[in-house]
Every structure is written in C-alpha cells, then in structure tokens.
Amino acid sequence: MTDADAPLLQVKHLFVKFFTRRGTVHAVRDVSFDIARGETLGLVGESGSGKSVTAQALMGLIDLPGRITGGDVRWHGQSLLEGDGSLLRRVRGQEIAMVFQDPMTSLNPLFTVGTQIGEVLRRHRKMTRAAARTRVIELLDLVGLSNPGQRVDQYPHELSGGMRQRVLIAMALACEPQLLIADEPTTALDVTIQAQILELIADLQQRLGLAVLMITHDLGVVAGLCDRVAVMYSGKIVELATADDLFHRPAHPYSAGLLRSTPRLDVVIPRLVSIEGSPPDLVSPPVGCAFAERCHLATEECRESMPGLHFQDDGRKVACWRPFEAEGPAPVTAGEGGR
Amino acid sequence: MGRYLLKRLPQGMVVIFGVTVFVFIVTRVVGDPVKFMLPLSATAEQRAAQRHVMGLDRPILAQFWSFLGDVIHLDFGTSTYVRGKAALSVVFDYLPRTLQLVAAGMVLAVVLSIPLGLLASRKPGGALDRALTSLSLVGLSMPQFFLGSVLVIAFTVKLQWFQTGVGPLHRHLVLPAVCLALPAVGRLAMLVRSSMIDELNSQYVKVLKAKGMPARRILAVHALRNAGIPYVTLLGWEIIRALAGFTVVVESVFAWPGIGFMAKQAIAQQDFYLIQAIVFVVAVMVVVLNILIDVSYKLLDPRVTLR
Ligand SMILES: Nc1ncnc2c1ncn2[C@@H]1O[C@H](COP(=O)(O)OP(=O)(O)OP(=O)(O)O)[C@@H](O)[C@H]1O
Ligand SMILES: [Mg+2]
Numbered sequence: 001m002t003d004a005d006a007p008l009l010q011v012k013h014l015f016v017k018f019f020t021r022r023g024t025v026h027a028v029r030d031v032s033f034d035i036a037r038g039e040t041l042g043l044v045g046e047s048g049s050g051k052s053v054t055a056q057a058l059m060g061l062i063d064l065p066g067r068i069t070g071g072d073v074r075w076h077g078q079s080l081l082e083g084d085g086s087l088l089r090r091v092r093g094q095e096i097a098m099v100f101q102d103p104m105t106s107l108n109p110l111f112t113v114g115t116q117i118g119e120v121l122r123r124h125r126k127m128t129r130a131a132a133r134t135r136v137i138e139l140l141d142l143v144g145l146s147n148p149g150q151r152v153d154q155y156p157h158e159l160s161g162g163m164r165q166r167v168l169i170a171m172a173l174a175c176e177p178q179l180l181i182a183d184e185p186t187t188a189l190d191v192t193i194q195a196q197i198l199e200l201i202a203d204l205q206q207r208l209g210l211a212v213l214m215i216t217h218d219l220g221v222v223a224g225l226c227d228r229v230a231v232m233y234s235g236k237i238v239e240l241a242t243a244d245d246l247f248h249r250p251a252h253p254y255s256a257g258l259l260r261s262t263p264r265l266d267v268v269i270p271r272l273v274s275i276e277g278s279p280p281d282l283v284s285p286p287v288g289c290a291f292a293e294r295c296h297l298a299t300e301e302c303r304e305s306m307p308g309l310h311f312q313d314d315g316r317k318v319a320c321w322r323p324f325e326a327e328g329p330a331p332v333t334a335g336e337g338g339r
Numbered sequence: 340m341g342r343y344l345l346k347r348l349p350q351g352m353v354v355i356f357g358v359t360v361f362v363f364i365v366t367r368v369v370g371d372p373v374k375f376m377l378p379l380s381a382t383a384e385q386r387a388a389q390r391h392v393m394g395l396d397r398p399i400l401a402q403f404w405s406f407l408g409d410v411i412h413l414d415f416g417t418s419t420y421v422r423g424k425a426a427l428s429v430v431f432d433y434l435p436r437t438l439q440l441v442a443a444g445m446v447l448a449v450v451l452s453i454p455l456g457l458l459a460s461r462k463p464g465g466a467l468d469r470a471l472t473s474l475s476l477v478g479l480s481m482p483q484f485f486l487g488s489v490l491v492i493a494f495t496v497k498l499q500w501f502q503t504g505v506g507p508l509h510r511h512l513v514l515p516a517v518c519l520a521l522p523a524v525g526r527l528a529m530l531v532r533s534s535m536i537d538e539l540n541s542q543y544v545k546v547l548k549a550k551g552m553p554a555r556r557i558l559a560v561h562a563l564r565n566a567g568i569p570y571v572t573l574l575g576w577e578i579i580r581a582l583a584g585f586t587v588v589v590e591s592v593f594a595w596p597g598i599g600f601m602a603k604q605a606i607a608q609q610d611f612y613l614i615q616a617i618v619f620v621v622a623v624m625v626v627v628l629n630i631l632i633d634v635s636y637k638l639l640d641p642r643v644t645l646r
Contacts, residue, residue, distance in 0.1 A: 056545075059548075059549055061545060061548055061549060063540070063545075089551060089553075090551075091551075092548070092549060092550065092551035093549060093550035093551030093552070094551055097549070097550075098546075098549040100542065100545070100546060100549075102542060105541065105542040105543060106542050106543055106545075106546045107543055107546070108543045108547070108561050108565070109543075109565070109640075109641070109642060110561075110564050110565060110639070110640060110641065111561075119550070119552065119556075120550050120551070120552075123550075123551060123552060123553070124551060155641040155642070157641070157642050168546070171546075171550065
C-alpha cells in the first residue's frame, strides 16, 4: 500500500539521542524534510552538526548508545521505523543506498571487491554467483574503473582511495536504488579525485534518474549539484531553500556566515573556514536559538525562545527570529570576503 | 611460499640448535645421572667407573663435540631412567599420549571459547558479558597444578567419575584435557569477545548493514573471519604453551604418561639424555607450529605476504 502521491522520502520531526557517560547528546533535534523523486537535496553544516547521524537514522543505522527517540521516516508514505523492520530490511541496499565518508575502512579487507559488490546482488536480486560477477564487472565499468575484469578479483588493499570510493558507489548502485545517500563521499580523497567522484555521481544521477541526499561541508559541491539545500546547525535544520535562493539570498545568519566563509563557489575548497565561536554542547543545548551566541543580530528573544522552522513568503523555510528579508539587499555576495 | 620456507627452515634449524646447546650446557652444569643410576650403596670408585664408561669424565668441550656429532645423526644417547633404551625412541613412545592430550585440550578450548566469546560480545557490559568475563578471568588466572588437584580430588577421589593414569578415554582423558583447556578457554574467549566487539563496531559492518545484508551473514561471514586472524595467532601460542610447558604440570598431576610426565621424571633422575631428546623434539614441534601459524595467516588474510 504505497502512496503514489507521497514524496519519495519524508523525514518528520526526527529526534536522535546518544546516551553516553557524559550525558545525553541531543544529536538530531526535530529535523523534517522531504526528498522528491530524482531530486538532489544538499545537507550542509559544520562538523558535529548532526548530518551523518541524520543520514544514518534514515536507514536505521543508529547503534547503541544512540537511539531514534522521536519522529518518523516515511518511504513512499510508509514508515521505515514502525513495524518489525521488514520494510527497512527490504529497502536497505535495494531502494535506498548509502556511500560513506571513509572509503578506506568501508570495505571488508578479507574479501574481493567482486564478492562484496556481488553479495548485494545475490541478496536482493537472487542472482547466481556467475550472473552477479558479470553484473559486477558492468558496474565497475559504469563507475569508471579501468580493467573491471581484473579489478573484480582484487582485494581492497590493492586499490587506491579513489578507486575504493568508486567501488563503494558501484556497490550502492548495484540494485538501481531510487535514493542515494552520499555522506561526504569525497572528504577523504585528494582534490582532483574529489572532482571526478562528484562528476561521476552527477552523471549517474542524470542517467539513472535517482534522487540524491548529498551531505557535505563544502558549499562548492552543493552549488554544482543540488536542487535544494538544507542547512543544519547543532542538530536542527535552520534553513531549507533552493540552491539558488540560498546562494544569492541566504535568510538565516548562519547560512550567510557559511557563504561568507566560502571564498568562491565555483572552486571546490576542501573545508569551510569556520564562523567565529563554536557550536553549543549538545549535551545541554540552549533553550533559545542555538546560533544566538555566535550571531551578531541576536536579541533577548533569540536567547530565550527557540525559533521554529517556518515558511517565508518566497517559499523557503527558515528557523530564525530575525531572518534577512528576501527583498532587502543581499547581505552577502558570492565572491566577497576571503579565507 | 617457497622463498618463505627457504628462509624460515634455516632459521628454525638455528633455533633448534640453540635450544639443544643450551640444554646441553644446563644439564652438564647442574646434574649427574650416575647419582641415580647406581644404588645408594655404590662406592665412590664404582661411581667414577660408571662415569668413565659414559664418557662423563672427559673435558666438557670434548663431550660437546661428540654430543654434536651424535645429534646430527639424531642420536641422543641412551636413557638412564628408562634403562638401555635410546632416548629419542623413549620420547617417541610417549609423544602420542601428549599429542592426544594437547589435541583434546585445544579442541575443547576452541569449541568452548568461540561460543562463549560470541555470547559475551552480544551485549557488551551486560549481565551475561560480565559473568562470562569474570569466569574467564578465574579460568585463566587459576594455576594449573591447583586446578588439576581440585579436579582430581573432586571428580576422581570424591565422585569417582573419572580416573587418573591411562585407560578408557572417557574416564581418563577428560580431566587432564579440561585442566589443559580451561586457562586457554579464558584467554581465547576474551579475545573472541573483544575482537567481535571491535569488528561489529567497525565501519565496514555499518556498510554491510546499509547494503541490507542479514545480521547472520554479517556476523558469521564477515566479522567472524576478521576476528579469526588474531584468534589463530593466540591459538597457535596456546598450543605451543601447552606442548612446551603446561603438559609437564598437567601430566604430572593426572599421571598421564606423555612427554611432559617423562620430562619431570627425567629431570628428577637427572637423565641428561632423555631431557635433551625431549627438548629437541619439543623445539622441532614449536618451530613447525610457528611456520604453520604463519601459513594459516596467509590463508586467512590476503594482505599478508609471506617473506
Ligand atoms: N556514537 C556516538 N556517541 C555519542 N555521540 C555521538 C555518536 N555519534 C555521533 N555523536 C554526536 O552527534 C553529533 C553529530 O555528529 P555527526 O557525526 O552527525 O556530525 P556531522 O555533521 O556528520 O559532522 P562531520 O561533518 O564531522 O561528519 C556530534 O555532536 C557527535 O558528538
Ligand atoms: Mg559526518
């Protein structure tokens, strides 16, 4: 009973907490967003803002001491979190696939590339060993690995980081998923390889028509790839807008700060230059706006009560008591400022 | 592989040679087999005569050269404890018993340690984990002579379920095998536990879950094989320790007639020849086991190249 009109993926008021010795870490606090078929949504934010935890929660990959404490994730309108987990098991790797941050540790060192990609096909597509192998070679070719017929029998340690990330992308694409979650797929790679991998993802997305959730530090990546962007700050989404709106008219002071610290959007930079100050401790998040301490525009109201994520007139969503007006002068122009 | 063996075999020979020489020196310094060969009533002259017959009155260097010459021909002299028998053939008479005991002990250790370690790793810090961890600690910190004595008193003397010495396997082999296995079970189970916890928290397991692999396959195929690498190393050490030392204690406590038991007798009787033969055979087994450990490493882990 899938709902044909429902968005591909809906995240509704998601909460994730880690129950650690230090206290409860409120890693994801009331996060909501949708992804439509074929759409690319960017998820950006500083380190520790909860991007990876959000992504992993979508696939039910939060391990102890963490737990999803509230909200829902709906796939074609059906809850992935409720029930006995059979939907989640079916969807994982088949309809939703994920590529992780670190290609060096994402593969089991003891099995060949062919075995590790093949087991996805054998599980979800019930392929025979031989059929899976043929398909794996095709996939390795698809992601641009040279000599796929040879690579299929190699072990992870025989491949470079960039090659391993291609293998992981091939693995994610094996069952032609509808959604690819890419959690900073290029941070561990050097700059030229980064560009190649991003091009590969963009290209595959066009050819296969898959939706992508692209998690990144790097606004340059977002500019080149994404339709819409969600900006995350200390476990919350503070702005959700089209890429165009966000880059030209950021409404949240934090988004503006992020942009200001990106010198040129057409250049891929390895990491964001941070905004002054540091994010709050998520063990005891502030009652008011989490960004207030670092915000030049903050008032008493900002410190005392938490702004909700509300629609602006122009259709974007912002969680701020004093957002920049859409009409006003753009507070930031791309290209302004330096590192 | 060929090149590896070409390098390891001479190395092994050096080790065996070194150990043999060392034992030669130690036995000559501390002992005198004649003391126990002749009755207490023997006179000093009779003893000197016996020493002369055995060549023990020659200069130590001369003895050493003829010893080396004999060893090259695998002649370790005639045992004085088992009168008139070549020392090496005495060892081979008793070796099967020891191999039987070590094999039984180690099979038991493997069969117990893997499920126990897996059970404990299922919920780290949970009640079962804490109980099994404490139990392992008790097992591995219990001195074997004490453990052995307790087992003998409880099951042989009081309950009379088992017997010491040799006889039908189920009544005689069980206790010494358990005694040999228990400390190893403790160490191996702790290792299984900690490496499974590490493996199951590793990034590649997260990726496997994201791929939709069933938990059973992740555990039994992926994580277990990775955890197998340190396990094989430790198991190899356990076998070596059992062969090269623990059997002396265990075989003595249970009167199990293997080479450990014989080693104790040979030392008590200062039977140089038997001691040397036992040490030589054990050294050869240790060297071979080390090579086997390396080879099994290579079989388990494609990153390993044998050099
Ligand atoms: N296993 C865990 N135990 C305790 N806290 C955790 C755990 N995993 C994540 N967290 C906390 O959750 C918060 C969000 O982490 P997350 O990894 O999602 O950040 P991120 O935005 O992906 O950062 P990065 O860009 O560095 O990858 C952090 O404060 C982190 O300390
Ligand atoms: Mg992350």
